[in-house]
Amino acid sequence: MPVIYKLAILSTCFLTALITGLFYSYSCSVNTGLNRLGDTEYLRAMQSINRAILNPVFFASFIGTLILLPVCTWTIYKNEAASMSFYFLLTAALIYGIGVFGVTVFGNVPLNEILDKFDIGSSTTQEMKSQRLAFESPWNKLHFVRTIACLFSLLLTLASVVIRL
Template identity: 55%
Template sequence: MFLVITTVSAALMAGLFYAYSCSVNPGLGRLSDAGYMAAMQSINRAILNPVFFASFMGSVVLLPVSTWLQFRYGTEAGGWLFLAATVMYIIGVFGVTAVVNVPLNNALDKVSLQASPEELAGHRAAFEGRWNRYNTVRTVCAVLTVALAITGCLLAGW
């Protein structure tokens, strides 16, 4: 059951990043600079909540524990799959978020929405493309994490 909980936690994150990639980001991209900046600031503040952190940080803890459980009590192949899922998540999801997306979010949060249209356009240009590219990296890594974890669950008999 622990492996399933781990996989669901990672899947929730993959779904979040996927939803951003195929709906949120394209929708925000249609807004004016001021509208885009206001919406992203609001979203970045709203996502900092216990429900998000339970899955986001939960996966950082659950994946290594599942890896250990697989090597200790499960199958070696399952252990290697969960180890790959752990590395994929910690580097490609958690790491990219911590090193790229969070600093971009923090810089965006300091932008005054009262700035001139030219300044807002400059801030958006510095933020949007890079943030979206790295969200795509997180999405791909999160989906691969889930695929590896599901395969590990199947080998464990789930």
Template identity: 50%
Template structure:
């Protein structure tokens, strides 16, 4: 497999490893940007809302984000990052491989793992909550159970997403030792 595709067009190395690295780096930047923008604008904006409005907005956002524009890069990176690292594996290991391996670990555990183990269960509990049937006390309690833990875990996955993107960008700065 390590001799599949290699060509140069206009001085640009169009090897499988470089094409995959470009796609991977773009996807990690998109995920980091999404999480960062959410942390800098959406969360502070939502924090200003009354309980009913906040809970309704979060329910709506959590339902809306389940679309291909989010899901393809979000889930795809779980496979793409290790594959991209694999394509750069040589003996001895190269800096590019080490950075991509670090990116894969950071993303799988720090972004995907936290999302699935922490944020998604909070989203699902919120989705099951009936805002219209809730008392004022129920609304306040639901917000307290959701907002602070969700934002804490979101901040951690945002930091992990930014680190993942930095690792992939740094990997681009090192020459490929792969012949793919």
């Protein structure tokens, strides 16, 4: 394989690992801390986190993986169409595209946008409780799905490299 492919697949592994690590660490640390907060503090924290995550470093790894997985898959297809490496990468790209990107864009982001419009300052205690109930469980379920999908994408991407060694 050309050097450019080797750089692309290593970059893909690296970026996928970064996103997987972000989702994993969020699940086992941030969510644990957020669960201990009262409704008002929880909603404020999630609004702040949802705004802060929209930054170039996050987008480089989140979108970079979405771009590089299909590029690497196509490159392998052109050179080794029937190889296990191709099938691993194709599966990784599909899982990432649907299970990570799709779930985020069509699941988590709409919930984040609803939460962002929620005015904590003028809401009653009951309204905040209702907002948290409407947001927290669906968001966490979607986050679990994308975390597992990201992990599988990473494992498949790594497997596509390992079997070629």
